[in-house]
Amino acid sequence: MIQRQSRQYTFAAIFMGILISGIAAPGLSAEKAADSAAEAERQKALKNPYPNDFGPDKIDAGKYSAEARQGYELMQVKCSRCHSPSRVLNSQFVDVKPEELPNLKKTDPAIFKDPLVWQVEPKIWQRYVKRMMSKPGCELATEDGKKIWKFVVEDSLKRKTGAAAAAWKEHRRKLLDDFKEKHTKQYQELFEPKP
Numbered sequence: 001m002i003q004r005q006s007r008q009y010t011f012a013a014i015f016m017g018i019l020i021s022g023i024a025a026p027g028l029s030a031e032k033a034a035d036s037a038a039e040a041e042r043q044k045a046l047k048n049p050y051p052n053d054f055g056p057d058k059i060d061a062g063k064y065s066a067e068a069r070q071g072y073e074l075m076q077v078k079c080s081r082c083h084s085p086s087r088v089l090n091s092q093f094v095d096v097k098p099e100e101l102p103n104l105k106k107t108d109p110a111i112f113k114d115p116l117v118w119q120v121e122p123k124i125w126q127r128y129v130k131r132m133m134s135k136p137g138c139e140l141a142t143e144d145g146k147k148i149w150k151f152v153v154e155d156s157l158k159r160k161t162g163a164a165a166a167a168w169k170e171h172r173r174k175l176l177d178d179f180k181e182k183h184t185k186q187y188q189e190l191f192e193p194k195p
């Protein structure tokens with residue numbers, strides 16, 4: 001009697017074991033696949049440096065709008081999984097509203113003349129944040145992505161245009177020149193596409 005009962009328990013335990021592993025295994029392997037896709041993305045980001053990576057990874061966002069300040073904090077966490085926040089903060093991207101373009105061309109003509117220092121393009125940051133969000137391993141809620149976008153837009157105007165344009169040019173040019181010297185091949189790959 002006792003023996004039969006314990007055998008029943010053993011069967012029950014084996015059955016439960018099979019059931020649980022059957023449920024859990026696909027979940028686990030999907031998680032593993034996602035982990036390795038994210039790792040591959042991170043390796044890709046690290047293997048191919050950008051001049052941006054050699055500039056500072058922090059700025060003072062104290063005077064930015066509340067939403068942009070939140071975006072800055074989120075950027076520090078969310079955009080540093082595969083590469084340093086430097087890649088974001090020292091980028092040539094300048095995101096402007098299309099209707100601001102004509103005026104900007106009058107007040108700030110220099111920023112349209114050197115695309116490796118200023119790449120002025122409506123929605124360029126929006127496109128890039130979306131592109132990064134679609135990468136495996138970039139777990140970012142749409143709402144947080146929007147705040148990061150608000151930050152990079154405000155930041156590109158505050159630190160790269162108007163009164164800040166000359167200092168930005170000096171900073172970005174130095175990053176480019178140093179990078180060209182130390183990472184010549186990668187520089188050519190990024191900025192001198194083969195015809």
Ligand code: HEC
Pocket residue numbers: 038041042044045050075078079080081082083087088091128129132133135136137138139140148
């Ligand atoms: C999952 C890994 C990953 C995460 C997370 C990630 N990036 Fe990237 N990032 C990359 C890789 C890889 C590249 C190299 C170019 C490419 O694959 O698009 C890159 C390149 C860049 C570049 C350089 C683009 C250029 O052509 O000059 C910028 C700017 C950038 N990322 C911004 C961001 C921002 C902003 C975030 C956060 C919203 C972010 N990244 C989060 C992997 C990532």
